Amino acid sequence: MSHLIDGRTLARxxxxxxxxxxxxMSEPPRLAVILVGDDQASHLYVSLKEKAAAEVGIAFEKHLFPDDVTERAVLEEIRKLNERxxxxxxxxxxxxxxxxxxxRLVSAIAAEKEVDGFHPQNLEAMRRGQPFMxxxxxxxxxxxxxxxxxxxEGQQALLLVNSETFALPLTLMLKGRGLxxxxxxxxxxxxxxxxxxRQSAVIVTALGEPKFITGEMVADGAVLIDVGTTRLHDGKIAGDVHADDFKNRDVWLTPVPGGVGPVTVAMLLVRTLALAQKRRGQTSSPE
Incomplete structure (x- = not known):
């Protein structure tokens, strides 16, 4: 029987x-999110971030723009946020x-305020082996x-990705843990x-291809981290892992939904707090 890794409990x-x-803190951290267009999934994700921020006391700003906004207008909004x-x-x-x-838009965010960790300066520090967030x-x-x-430690991790930018820090993290x-x-x-x-003790998948990972791909005892999420025609959310294939298998698996998503939102709060503390000369946040 598979073992579910409960992201919701960890996120709490x-x-x-x-x-x-x-x-x-005398003044709460403040997070500003820029949301462009009417994509339902994006609006849902931002609402979850807003709810989580309210729960922990982080001030939250949502800056909405229509689909046809010019890049110049969004850059101007980022400039204003950088200066506040x-x-x-x-x-x-x-x-x-x-x-x-x-x-271009992420690059315009002041490096000391970019909370996702994928700012070009941070990525370059990773490539150079320098300290990075x-x-x-x-x-x-x-x-x-x-x-x-x-x-x-010493075992193999397989990454299935659609972005080398995402793979870079993930690779460094796993190698740092001896894989x-x-x-x-x-x-x-x-x-x-x-x-x-079949040769891997850890598989991290971030493809956005529903049910791509099937039972034949995975050895018993493996840890499956499913970052991929796709909204199906019936409105349900599906991951890259074909979860039904693992109901009677001895594997560790993050469910979709309820696995990586809640923890990612929680870590956004951790990073917001850390940036606030760094800018204010305080101690780093707990993780």
Whole structure:
């Protein structure tokens, strides 16, 4: 029988820790989120972030723009947020409608306020082996892997990704925990994924391909971290892992929903708090 890694319970613990710290601050951290367009999933994700921020006492601003907004207008809004001393953290909700350039907009955020951890300056520090801020989603994945309690040092981790930008900090995190990392980037040959998957103690998938990971790909005892989420025609959310294939298998699995998502939102709060403390010369936040 598979073992579910409960992201919701872990996220509650993280939020409680953040709340305890925020309550001791004279001024709460402030997070500003830029949301462009009418994408239902993006609006849902931002509403979940807003709700979580309210729970822990972090001030939250939502800056809404229509689909046809010019890039210049969004850049101007980012400039204003950069200059406001009371704003500690800024997030541009992705994906963005075309023709907006996500890299250009994220690059415009002041590095000391970019909360996702994918600012070009932070990515360059990763590449150079310099100190960097671990993106919240990556730290969340690390915590979820730890929840399995498995001894993974020296074993293989397989990454199935659609973005090398996402894979970079994930690879560094896993190597830092003693794993050997193999990456496959879309488009992925299924035979190769099956072969490497069977040899891997950890599989992290972030493809956005529902039910791509099937039972034949996974060895018993493996840890499956499902970052992929896709909204199906019936409105349900599906992950990359075909969960039904693992009901009677000895594997560790993050459910979708209820796995990576809640922890990623919780880590956004941790990172917002950390940026606020750093800007105010206070101690770093708990994780």
């Amino acid at each position: 613990k993280i939020r409680a820790s953040v709340k305890d710290t925020v309550e001791k 001393p009371e704003v500690d953290a800024i997030l541009v909700q992705l994906p963005l409608p075309e023709p907006l350039d996500a890299v 671990v993106p919240g989603v990556i730290e969340g994945i690390a915590l979820l892997i730890e929840e399995s309690g498995a001894n993974l 050997k990392v193999v990456m496959l980037k879309q488009p992925i040959a299924r035979d190769e994924a099956v072969n490497l998957g």
